[in-house]
Amino acid sequence: MTDVLTQVLADLAAEGDRLDALVSGLDADGWRTPTPAPGWDVATQVAHLLWTDGVALKAATDKEAWDAVVLDAIADPEGFVDAQALALATDPDLLAHWRSARSNLHAALAAHPSGEKMPWFGPPMSATSMATARLMETWAHSLDVHAGLGAPVEDTDRIRHIAHLGARTRNFAFSVHGLDAPAEEFRIDLVSPSGDVWGWGPDDAAQTLTGSAGDFCRLVTQRVNRADTDLVATGPDVDRWLDIAQAFAGQPGEGRPPR
Structure with a gap:
């Protein structure tokens, strides 16, 4: 193992x-x-x-x-x-x-x-x-x-695995909606529950995503509406991704309504 x-x-x-x-x-x-x-x-x-x-x-x-x-x-x-x-x-x-x-x-x-x-x-x-x-x-x-x-729930750094899965399933999210995945990679920087910054993608990427890891993980599991997150998309493809993101197999879900 x-x-x-x-x-x-x-x-x-x-x-x-x-x-x-x-x-x-x-x-x-x-x-x-x-x-x-x-x-x-x-x-x-x-x-x-x-x-x-x-x-x-x-x-x-x-x-x-x-x-x-x-x-x-x-x-x-x-x-x-x-x-x-x-x-x-x-x-x-x-x-x-x-x-x-x-x-x-x-x-x-x-x-x-x-x-x-x-x-x-x-x-x-x-x-x-x-x-x-x-x-x-x-x-x-x-x-x-x-x-x-x-019951209150506190995020822990265990969600790093979920954030990693969310980042890796970017192209899947596009394909399940019948869309072509962007050709270029994104830079993703997320603040972990413990305060560290977790990053994926090239440092010099033109399109970026920033915010809290907790909100990102909730978004890719469709447990929160995008409007209720602190996620910031820079670039049209990242912006589109946040509307359709999902890290789970199967057809797109309905997501959650805004609070």
Whole structure:
């Protein structure tokens, strides 16, 4: 296991633990608390993480089981993922099952052969990429749960992995909207929760993006409206990117309305 994978898995576990601690004391009514995602309560958010962690485990360890998931998804491409989350949200042992899925996926990714990729709904992924994607989604859905329950959430430098994914998926965001990606690279400088500056791209790039890493990560996971961020785009292509940015696989989401 590489040092990078070790760090991402540790940060993924920490994000999962934070959400676990938030929901572990909820009563039945608490689990049914609505969240900012329309139609999704706290249980649905955790159920989605349970389902996706389970599917990621299949992708890493069981090709036949993974192929079966793909066939089901093809049969209902628009509603399949939501249907799985809504169905699992009624599981009386939801939290215990999510804990088990998290643990099993952690072990599978830690043991995955270096350099070998696993299938996914987008391009095939390395173990590090899969762990990063799971971190991104765990963090994003945790934000929804915190918001639903009215619990404050403090950003940590664990979001650096998410910011890196957001920067790397620039071209994907354009392509999923049927647009040609810009030919030139951008310079991205983001202020981390601890106050450091994280940077991507050439120093002399003509088009730039600056702002806080927390707002950038919320934007690329579509947890905030662009109008409610401190992000500053210099250049028309960067400006366009911020309107369509997404770091997750699948079709573009509706995003969030402005506050």
